Amino acid sequence: MKKEIPILFGLIAAILWYSEFFFAGMFFDNLKVFFASGLKIAGVVGIMIGVYSVARQNYFKIKYNNERYYAILRVSMIFLMIFLGSQRGMASGTPFSSMFFNVYIPFQATTFALLAFYIASAAYRSFKAKSLESAVLLTASILVMMGKIPLGEAMWDKIPVIGEWIMDAPSSAGRRAIIFGGYLGMITMMIRIFFGLERSHLSD
Amino acid sequence: MNVLEKLKNLDRRIIYLLVFLSIIIPLIPGFDFLKFPVSASKETKAIFDIIEGLDEGDAVHIDFAFTPTQKAELLPFFEAFYKHCMLKKVKVFIYYGASVNGMPLGKETVKRIMQRPEFSHMEEGVDYLNMEYIPIQPDIQIFGMVSDYKGTFKKQGKIFDGVETLDDIDLILGISGSKWHQPLIDMQIRFHYKFAMAVTAVTGPDYIPYFQTGQLCGLSNGLRGAAEYEMLVSKKYDVDYYGTATKGLSSLTFSHLMIFGLIFLGNIIYFYERKKGGK
Structure with missing residues (x-):
């Protein structure tokens, strides 16, 4: 029954959800609101599960000395932010806001900025014209990059046009093929879940 | 070990430093010399x-x-x-x-x-x-x-x-x-x-x-x-x-040029080695 009931719920929800696409009326309008409200509640429960999961993971890390000091630091920071936010509010000028803007934002921005350094190093070591295909790829990428920076346009006004054509025609065509493939896979998976053939989401 | 051999095994920290400088220098007031007008896409x-x-x-x-x-x-x-x-x-x-x-x-x-x-x-x-x-x-x-x-x-x-x-x-x-x-x-x-x-x-x-x-x-x-x-x-x-996007374009241009330079150098080393019969 552990498996059958969720499959039955899934089947009923899918039938109702699909009916809404084909029929109009108050019942189906209310159905949309019902699903929207239900999923909002599910989202709130999801956040609660997330909080529980973080607390549980860090508790075991501290208990069994698995990167204990990182876990202590992580939990301390979480509780510090909760404490500051609940005691003094989150408006600008409060300690929470100060921590957020002066600690959290620079940390996150730094993590993303590291990408530029890795790309430069990887490009130097690996981006070589070893074959005709890689030479074409290299030329196309340089033209696209030149088209994206103002210097390219200043050098020759056709560089952005060429770069744009590469993005709009060959690159876009390849991407469409990937999108089509992905969506066909999703439809197949959806049909399998609908008929109860796919049970991996139920840990089967 | 010749110069190209040294460049081939260039420490990644030097690359990081070059990228860092290429991003930072154009942001310093007075050093935004790679400033060009942009046209809207x-x-x-x-x-x-x-x-x-x-x-x-x-x-x-x-x-x-x-x-x-x-x-x-x-x-x-x-x-x-x-x-x-x-x-x-x-x-x-x-x-x-x-x-x-x-x-x-x-x-x-x-x-x-x-x-x-x-x-x-x-x-x-x-x-x-x-x-x-x-x-x-x-x-x-x-x-x-x-x-x-x-x-x-x-x-x-x-x-x-x-x-x-x-x-x-x-x-x-x-x-x-x-x-x-x-x-x-x-x-x-x-x-x-x-x-x-x-x-x-x-x-x-x-x-x-x-x-x-x-x-x-x-x-x-x-x-x-x-x-x-x-x-x-x-x-x-x-x-x-x-705002910051317009200011950042100079940095964007310079860092792109640095990456072009690194790719170009990497390819020179590759073709030189291939000519010599190496991998």
Whole structure:
């Protein structure tokens, strides 16, 4: 029954959800609101599960000395932010806001900025014209990059046009093929879940 | 060991240092020597034209779905777009969709913009509204907005006068660096709303096919897109709204040139070794 009931719920929800696409009326309008409200509640429960999961993971890390000091630091920071936010509010000028803007934002921005350094190093070591295909790829990428920076346009006004054509025609065509493939896979998976053939989401 | 051999085994920390310098030096006042004018791409211009075509009191919904990670690329666009809407006296609803982390950043930015003398008479709840965060997926959000826009976000205010359902929203703008807005692109075909996006440069190419099909009515791509928007608004209204995106373009140019140089050097070493009979 552990498996059958969720499959039955899934089947009923899918039938109702699909009916809404084909029929109009108050019942189906209310159905949309019902699903929207239900999923909002599910989202709130999801956040609660997330909080529980973080607390549980860090508790075991501290208990069994698995990167204990990182876990202590992580939990301390979480509780510090909760404490500051609940005691003094989150408006600008409060300690929470100060921590957020002066600690959290620079940390996150730094993590993303590291990408530029890795790309430069990887490009130097690996981006070589070893074959005709890689030479074409290299030329196309340089033209696209030149088209994206103002210097390219200043050098020759056709560089952005060429770069744009590469993005709009060959690159876009390849991407469409990937999108089509992905969506066909999703439809197949959806049909399998609908008929109860796919049970991996139920840990089967 | 000759020079090329040394260059082949160049310590990655030297590459990191060169990239770091190529980004930092143009940001130092007086060193932004690689400054060139930008022209607006058709994708960015399309967003600008839609806002230009709106009348006072029309409504725009911004789904601010990025975290501070993408602040450098996406926040300048948000600032320029928001200022443009305020200049046009368009009602702006800002919803922090995917990102509870981005909410303080967005609210602080809005607060800072509204302190400017030209916008100081505008009020929250009348001219703009921060709609906080609700744990809800974008597709469900759209279904809610179709039936009851105000009810979906559980908010009140004079700003909702004349805004009952999704049909009353003249443009939805999604700002994100992830796949968060994909359901909004998919559902555009069904509900026919106007949907534009501002994305990071690395995810930009993913959305070009949707711009071509018309599912996206505009697309701003990375820092360059933000600089284009700053330029469009500044020129049209004769104001100085050139911000961090325009300043960052010099750094962007120099760092790109550094990467070209590294690729070129890597290829010279490769061909030299191949000529010598090495791998």
